[in-house]
Amino acid sequence: MTRHIYELPDWxxxxxxxxxxxxxxxxxxxxxxxxxxxxxxLGFGLRQEAxxxxxxxxxxxxxxxxxxILDQELVRSSIAHRLGIDIGALPPIxxxxxxxxxxxxxxxxxxNAALTTQCLLAWHASLFTSERHHITSGVWRDDSKGxxxxxxxxxxxxxxxxxxxxxxxxxxxxxxx
Numbered sequence: 001m002t003r004h005i006y007e008l009p010d011w012x013x014x015x016x017x018x019x020x021x022x023x024x025x026x027x028x029x030x031x032x033x034x035x036x037x038x039x040x041x042l043g044f045g046l047r048q049e050a051x052x053x054x055x056x057x058x059x060x061x062x063x064x065x066x067x068x069i070l071d072q073e074l075v076r077s078s079i080a081h082r083l084g085i086d087i088g089a090l091p092p093i094x095x096x097x098x099x100x101x102x103x104x105x106x107x108x109x110x111x112n113a114a115l116t117t118q119c120l121l122a123w124h125a126s127l128f129t130s131e132r133h134h135i136t137s138g139v140w141r142d143d144s145k146g147x148x149x150x151x152x153x154x155x156x157x158x159x160x161x162x163x164x165x166x167x168x169x170x171x172x173x174x175x176x177x
Contacts, residue, residue: 048085055079059104067152070097079105099126 005011039047056076063070074094078101080087103126106119113119148164 048083052076052079052083052085052087055104055108058108059100062104063100070100075101099128102126 039050042050056072056079059075059079060070060072071091071094073091074097077087077091078094078098079085082101082105103123106123106126110119149160150162151158151160153159
């Protein structure tokens, strides 16, 4: 049994059954249309509040998946600031939260734009601010430093959660992705 997508024999040449996807994608599009219709009937203030709440939850849950617990009020405040929504007294700015919010807003607002090297590196720079992480951000990784790993724990007692195969780095870099 494979644990990672890159262990599949035909990776990275992905294949799928378009016919099998038509029905579930049609259902999702229909529900999306219903939601958009309901949102259009709301007043401007309620639409803004719904958007603010949805984005806040999306960012909190996405960060939680990565083991990062963000302060809900800081996330909400950062989103409100960027969307120009007045939510009253704002908590102090947190540069780390702002970076996550910047990246997520860019991804959701520009979902149909091409995913470029410039975009990926900008997201990386947003997520890994120099004051919080001791890494060089916004550039391709130097492969000479060893394998890419997701690690947690104290120095000397680290736990490796994931180690990327070298071929991922080489494919991305050679394709200028």
